[in-house]
Amino acid sequence: MAPLQGSRAPTEFGGPLGAAALMLLLPATMFHLLLVARSGSARLLGPPPYLPGLEALWSPWALLLCLTWIGLQAALYLLPARKVAEGQELKDKSRLRYPINGFQALVLTALLLGLGMSAGLPLGALSEMLLPLAFAATLIAFIFSLLLYLKSLVVPAFALAPGGNSGNPIYDFFLGRELNPRICSFDFKYFCELRPGLIGWVLINLALMMQEAELRGSPSLAMWLVNGFQLLYVGDALWHEEAVLTTMDIIRDGFGFMLAFGDLAWVPFTYSLQAQFLLYHPQPLGLPMALVICLINAVGYYIFRGANSQKNTFRKNPSDPRVADLETISTATGRQLLVSGWWGMVRHPNYLGDLIMALAWSLPCGVSHLLPYFYLLYFTALLVHREARDEQQCLQKYGLAWHEYCRRVPYRIMPYIY
Numbered sequence: 001m002a003p004l005q006g007s008r009a010p011t012e013f014g015g016p017l018g019a020a021a022l023m024l025l026l027p028a029t030m031f032h033l034l035l036v037a038r039s040g041s042a043r044l045l046g047p048p049p050y051l052p053g054l055e056a057l058w059s060p061w062a063l064l065l066c067l068t069w070i071g072l073q074a075a076l077y078l079l080p081a082r083k084v085a086e087g088q089e090l091k092d093k094s095r096l097r098y099p100i101n102g103f104q105a106l107v108l109t110a111l112l113l114g115l116g117m118s119a120g121l122p123l124g125a126l127s128e129m130l131l132p133l134a135f136a137a138t139l140i141a142f143i144f145s146l147l148l149y150l151k152s153l154v155v156p157a158f159a160l161a162p163g164g165n166s167g168n169p170i171y172d173f174f175l176g177r178e179l180n181p182r183i184c185s186f187d188f189k190y191f192c193e194l195r196p197g198l199i200g201w202v203l204i205n206l207a208l209m210m211q212e213a214e215l216r217g218s219p220s221l222a223m224w225l226v227n228g229f230q231l232l233y234v235g236d237a238l239w240h241e242e243a244v245l246t247t248m249d250i251i252r253d254g255f256g257f258m259l260a261f262g263d264l265a266w267v268p269f270t271y272s273l274q275a276q277f278l279l280y281h282p283q284p285l286g287l288p289m290a291l292v293i294c295l296i297n298a299v300g301y302y303i304f305r306g307a308n309s310q311k312n313t314f315r316k317n318p319s320d321p322r323v324a325d326l327e328t329i330s331t332a333t334g335r336q337l338l339v340s341g342w343w344g345m346v347r348h349p350n351y352l353g354d355l356i357m358a359l360a361w362s363l364p365c366g367v368s369h370l371l372p373y374f375y376l377l378y379f380t381a382l383l384v385h386r387e388a389r390d391e392q393q394c395l396q397k398y399g400l401a402w403h404e405y406c407r408r409v410p411y412r413i414m415p416y417i418y
Contacts, residue, residue, distance in 0.1 A: 012163060012175070012389070013258075019174035023257055027138050030270050034130055036371060037276040044371040052131060062132035066140055070264075072112075073195045076105035078186070085242045087180075088251045091158040096180055098187060098245060102194050102238035109199055113206075124211035126204065127279060130269060137265035144264070145173060145257040148188070152177035152254075161254030176254025189255035193244055197267035198234045204268055205230055208275040212282075222285040222364035226274045229297050229361050236305065243312050248389065274365055274372045283366040290364075297360035304353025307342035311350075314338060329408070331401040339408045346411045348390070351383045355413070387412055 013019055035048035081099035089095055117123055126133075149169075152160065155178055164175035181188045205227045209219045219227075237244075244250055249259060314323040318336060327344070328336035342349040358376040365372035391412075394402050412418055 016168045016171040019171045023174055023261075026261060026266060030134060030138075030266055031131070033270055033273055033371075033374060034134055034276070037273060038280045042277060042281055042369050042371045044369070044374055057132055057135040059129070059132035059136070062129055063136040063139070065129075066133060066136040069200060070140070070196050072109070073105060073199065074186070074191065076108055077101070077191050077195060079104070079108075083242070085245060087245045090179075096182075096187065097185070098190055098242075100242050102241040103235065105195060106199055106235060106238050109203075113203070123207045124214050126207035127211040127276075130204070130276070134265060134269040137269065138261065141257065141261040141264045145176075145260045148181055148255055148260070149173045149177060151181055155181075162252055164254030164256055172254075172256065174257045176256025176259060179252075179254055181255050189259065190244070190250065192255075192260065192263040193249060194237055194241060197263040197265075198237060200268035201271050202227075202231050202234050204272040205275045208272065208279045212279050215279075216282070220278065220282055220285065221287075221290055222283050223275060223278050225285075225290060225293060225364045226278065226361060229357065230271070230275075232301065233357065236301075240308070240312070243308060246312075246315065248386065248393075252393070270378075271375060273375055274361055277365050277369070277372045281365075281369065283364065285364055285366075293360050293363045296363070297357055300353045300356030300358075300360060302353070303342070304350055304357060307349035307353060310342050311338070329401050329405055331398045333397065335398075337398065337401060337405045339405060344409055346413055346415055347406070347409050348383070348387055348413050351387065351413045352415075354383065355380060383413065384418075 013022060031052075032048055033044075035050070035052070036042055036044065036046070039049040041049075077099065079101060081101035082104065083100040084097050085100050086095040086097055113121075113123070149172065152172075159179060160177055161175070161179040164172050164177045166172055166175075176189075180190075209223050209227050212223055213219050253259060310323060310326075313320050314326070314336075318324070318328075323338075323341070326338055327340040329339055330336060338344065346352060355376070358379050362373045362376050394405075398405070
């Protein structure tokens, strides 16, 4: 049984008080965005048009839909995979195995959805249920997080996450005590990371586009761009699903409320904000401006994919001809730090690509409202915070080599700016 006494003080996210505040603030922010997106003024910083009562939030049908959706994605997760990958080495020297079939799940979901729509499934009606669906997803995230916390109390100490094992129940509930909670081979964190939320995001986008077509005869060019850009992003994440096994979420963070709520509720209902805005606030978009926005998204995607592919190729095989000529710095751990190519430009070029794409997703919504740019503002704050966590961990891990790397690559995300 894992000890209740923590291994380190709770300092991230403002400690227990910060964790408690975030557990209230994040759902409140999500519901605020859902309410103001459909309001006439669509003011990000203004009060919501009304405060919904329980009758507007609670729907057994919404809860059933959410559970059915998660169940469908779980069933697709269990199907035979095109590849099974091994994760990072754990404290007990073992390596977990993960099915690489996320893109397969996306394709099968699309086929099932196509069959349903051909049989008369009113997908557009989903857009009218976003509020109760978000409430149901939040309820599921809270209950799921509680079950995960209780499960973590009976696992061996080596199975606990480095950061979520503080001994403070509020902080550990938020951050997550167990690193890789599983039942048999079903890995809950890995499943939630890319499946129900990301695929749910593009499903909601599609439902909003179908509803716009019903209201106005056809989807707007702006709606097509938002749907296309974000589908490309989700498809890319699922196609390169194996890369998630080296991210901070998988190798360091426990699975608690932070990731459960983020994966199951925040991603699908907040990341679809641009499509929500366009449904209720249609924006004119000419072809020349649309082409400029497409170019901006293409530049962001080129940087994002190029940087991530270069990193992943180097990690798998430093002798690969595509990366063999890149300059590196040796570390005491035996690993090499790239100081040329994409990773010699800034320390996190993938974050730079992410932010450029985030701007392109917002531009089809025009510039008269701040609301569609919430994702860009939020994601900037998220990546700056994540970059700071990366810096701290790399300094602890690589020591003097990291100091040398920072001297060689002085800019963190934005060349000559930050």
